[in-house]
Ligand SMILES: [Zn+2]
């Protein structure tokens with residue numbers, strides 16, 4: 001089979017690898033029907049995630065079809081269409097019993113394309129299948145559910161639920177990349193009074209408006225604090241969601257927040273950020289952090305099935321799976337290509353129709 005293999009910082013190749021096989025009775029092997037690339041994969045390629053060993057297949061987001069199952073798998077059958085999530089759950093450890101699957105100590109957590117071979121491949125071995133994959137209703141296309149593998153639950157759980165967004169709140173979202181936009185989309189589920197998207201890139205801010213932000217701020221001139229203050233009688237945002245992962249944007253969130261407000265950090269940080277306790281301590285500000293647990297995935301899938309949530313606008317580019325190398329180039333150059341998520345598609349199956357009225361961009365089209 002073929003897969004996208006990491007060969008150390010800056011080195012990747014689409015190449016022949018050993019077939020994915022059942023190793024434990026709780027495994028399944030899936031044929032990958034659709035996969036996608038994450039900002040985290042780019043971090044790995046920069047060498048920022050040293051625990052990823054050269055030789056590892058990348059990718060942690062996919063929709064696939066079960067082609068083989070271990071003797072211990074009881075809830076899945078060959079032929080089932082499943083969402084394979086960025087988070088795996090052993091189902092038995094203390095944290096899995098608390099639905100905090102991201103912290104799994106029984107061999108799960110974020111393992112695909114990290115500690116074990118990932119999902120940017122023709123086939124993949126999926127451990128703890130009974131407790132980790134989600135069956136997909138027939139009426140939903142691959143593309144409708146693919147982004148449930150990471151960005152939707154990440155933004156919803158770590159941002160919107162972490163920040164305890166409530167009806168009528170003013171929510172400031174710093175960063176309008178895929179995660180920030182997913183926070184815009186899922187914050188709307190709570191009917192906030194205002195969603196303020198803050199970024200430095202005009203095209204991303206235009207997207208944020210399309211996704212449901214009613215106010216957008218290009219903070220190139222530092223006007224975010226003033227804009228949020230004007231919307232809130234001078235108090236500041238009820239909730240600030242950090243969706244970039246650099247010190248400046250975290251510190252901006254702590255300046256945007258009202259007394260008693262909540263800062264939810266979603267961004268993945270590579271450097272220390274300053275925590276200004278000298279000004280925050282007296283303002284009763286709550287700060288939350290976290291890795292996604294994906295406990296909301298079934299809830300989000302139901303909202304998609306009922307037409308209450310539509311993540312398909314994240315798919316800006318599509319490539320055949322065999323052109324994953326080009327897809328990486330497009331995704332990595334998002335400033336020029338305006339890519340949000342690139343969809344890697346295996347040979348067409350009976351599922352996953354692409355809406356006919358959408359503009360298709362990319363090498364596959
Ligand atoms: Zn990811």
Ligand SMILES: [Zn+2]
Nearest residue numbers: 090093096104
């Ligand atoms: Zn566990």
